[in-house]
Amino acid sequence: MRQLVALLAATLLAACGGPPPPSLLVVSIDTLRADAVSAFGRETATTPRLDALAAAGTRFDAATTVTPLTLPAHAALFTGLRPARHGLTVNGARGKLPVPTLAERLRAQGWATGAFVSARVLDAGLGLAAGFERYDDDLHVAGGPPSPTERRGDATVDSALAWDRWEAPSFFAFVHLFDPHAPYAAPGGATGIDRAAYLDEVRYADAQLGRLLDGVLQRARGPLLVVVLSDHGEGLGEHGEETHGLLLNEATLHVPLVLAWLRGGEGRPFGRAGEVRTDVVSLLDVAPTLADVLGLPPLPDLDGVSVVAPRPGRPLPIETRAPSFYYGFSPLAGVRRDTLKVVGAPEARPPGWMLTDLAADPREVAGVPAGDSPLVALVRSPHPDVEAETGLDEATLRALGYAGGHAPEPAGGPRDDPRQRMELIVALDRANTDLAEGRPQAALDRLAAAVPADAVVSEVLLLRGRALRALKRHDEACEALGLACARQPSAELLTEWGAALLARDVAGGGDGAAARAALDSALRRAPDDPHAAALRAMCDLHIGDAGAALLRVREPLLRHARDVELLTVKLRALRALARAAEAEQAAAELRAVWPASPDLD
Numbered sequence: 001m002r003q004l005v006a007l008l009a010a011t012l013l014a015a016c017g018g019p020p021p022p023s024l025l026v027v028s029i030d031t032l033r034a035d036a037v038s039a040f041g042r043e044t045a046t047t048p049r050l051d052a053l054a055a056a057g058t059r060f061d062a063a064t065t066v067t068p069l070t071l072p073a074h075a076a077l078f079t080g081l082r083p084a085r086h087g088l089t090v091n092g093a094r095g096k097l098p099v100p101t102l103a104e105r106l107r108a109q110g111w112a113t114g115a116f117v118s119a120r121v122l123d124a125g126l127g128l129a130a131g132f133e134r135y136d137d138d139l140h141v142a143g144g145p146p147s148p149t150e151r152r153g154d155a156t157v158d159s160a161l162a163w164d165r166w167e168a169p170s171f172f173a174f175v176h177l178f179d180p181h182a183p184y185a186a187p188g189g190a191t192g193i194d195r196a197a198y199l200d201e202v203r204y205a206d207a208q209l210g211r212l213l214d215g216v217l218q219r220a221r222g223p224l225l226v227v228v229l230s231d232h233g234e235g236l237g238e239h240g241e242e243t244h245g246l247l248l249n250e251a252t253l254h255v256p257l258v259l260a261w262l263r264g265g266e267g268r269p270f271g272r273a274g275e276v277r278t279d280v281v282s283l284l285d286v287a288p289t290l291a292d293v294l295g296l297p298p299l300p301d302l303d304g305v306s307v308v309a310p311r312p313g314r315p316l317p318i319e320t321r322a323p324s325f326y327y328g329f330s331p332l333a334g335v336r337r338d339t340l341k342v343v344g345a346p347e348a349r350p351p352g353w354m355l356t357d358l359a360a361d362p363r364e365v366a367g368v369p370a371g372d373s374p375l376v377a378l379v380r381s382p383h384p385d386v387e388a389e390t391g392l393d394e395a396t397l398r399a400l401g402y403a404g405g406h407a408p409e410p411a412g413g414p415r416d417d418p419r420q421r422m423e424l425i426v427a428l429d430r431a432n433t434d435l436a437e438g439r440p441q442a443a444l445d446r447l448a449a450a451v452p453a454d455a456v457v458s459e460v461l462l463l464r465g466r467a468l469r470a471l472k473r474h475d476e477a478c479e480a481l482g483l484a485c486a487r488q489p490s491a492e493l494l495t496e497w498g499a500a501l502l503a504r505d506v507a508g509g510g511d512g513a514a515a516r517a518a519l520d521s522a523l524r525r526a527p528d529d530p531h532a533a534a535l536r537a538m539c540d541l542h543i544g545d546a547g548a549a550l551l552r553v554r555e556p557l558l559r560h561a562r563d564v565e566l567l568t569v570k571l572r573a574l575r576a577l578a579r580a581a582e583a584e585q586a587a588a589e590l591r592a593v594w595p596a597s598p599d600l601d
């Protein structure tokens, strides 16, 4: 049957004139430093499959990401717009992308489209799923955690290879592997936070890439272009940064980029084996370049361009809002032009613009003050024109107890330069690890040692609130998270605050009104967030309204059928309503995802 459908499709396409256009497979290996790929760097034999692909195609030796953050970088990859223009400037942001994505454009032209991602940070609800007929972000695996935030490469590749559209005349598939992202714990490899453990993850991801390429090549029919890249690198301690997101050094900006035809590349762009491009290109250029190769007209006014032919001399934007969004510091922004790079903290005084010539100083240890370098004038603001998430509305503020409907104003004036605050950031990172590994008191102690008790830094307040909640110090937890929300009411913070307020009222017999207000506000910002929806339904259960709770989780469960919190609410509500047969069914659904749930005893 499948063969017949393919035959019919081929006949139709032939009737429309000519063979079907090429298929496209884009593989993003998250957090892959260019120098960890043996074809690019000093490591030997970490990535035999990617090396072979590079030898068969074109290797871009000087590719840079636009931002070292997963969601913002992927949105830039598929639009050709820098984060401040596509709007998803930090992880967890959500919104409709302002230009058609590569997937939307190809789907409109008849390509089958499918995406298979490995981390919650690329959840379909955030905006990246536009244009994909199939967007697989279900991270559950048999025997895995009940609420996974990532899945291993083998599970993602298995899911991708089970796609039923590889035989389509033309397809566009996107596969995202998350393994080299911290924590490093490759199957059979070293664990820890050092380079050796990181490289074991890289080796593992490369093996999964190989399995994917072998499987796809067996099934794909016509010409097939494969692109392998990373969204950003990893600090591994360079410049004081252990992971990525806050600084704009090459450890996290320099990414591998390989384009290779697995079949049918003769006479096409990038059709020559073993080509090495040394001109500087950006992830922003990938979508315009692929559109060009596949014969789509260029979109006007993008930040990236087609680099089928080299386009040296362009100022390429680099930016990160993470320091301001999470810590209240200045963001970092800069420009890369050929080997020159300028970076500064535009909201710090002084902004500390530094100029580096990467040809002479690839490790960026000898930058000089940029002075009147013309590159400084080319740096653009990393803030979006329109914030994806805006301040709290007056009704919410009143419900939360802010008299007069006014939240405390964030402190004005110049901000700290994050490059001067890396010790604090590393301490917060470790407090976060303490929390994730079940040591809330250790996290609290570390925070107390790192920052004055009266410091008002969103990330500190969030971590302190989480630690206090884990220690059941409910009033203090609510106070810390409330202050964080007043300064920066993101969906994530509001959900945390709502959870703390609900825990306080469940423990102390409160009515849950403040928790409802916080969670309603979170859901206005993130209507599709299953965690906020489940907590809001828990508020219904808390006041004995099981009918409302059941109604509230019905629609989220259509999109997140295996979410343990939603399934738990459903089960409790059905039991409260004494609908025994349906409760039995709900218990079976929960057991399938989380056999150890305490609700199943």
Ligand SMILES: [Zn+2]
Pocket (backbone or CB within 6 Å): 030, 031, 069, 070, 071, 231, 232
């Ligand atoms: Zn990433």
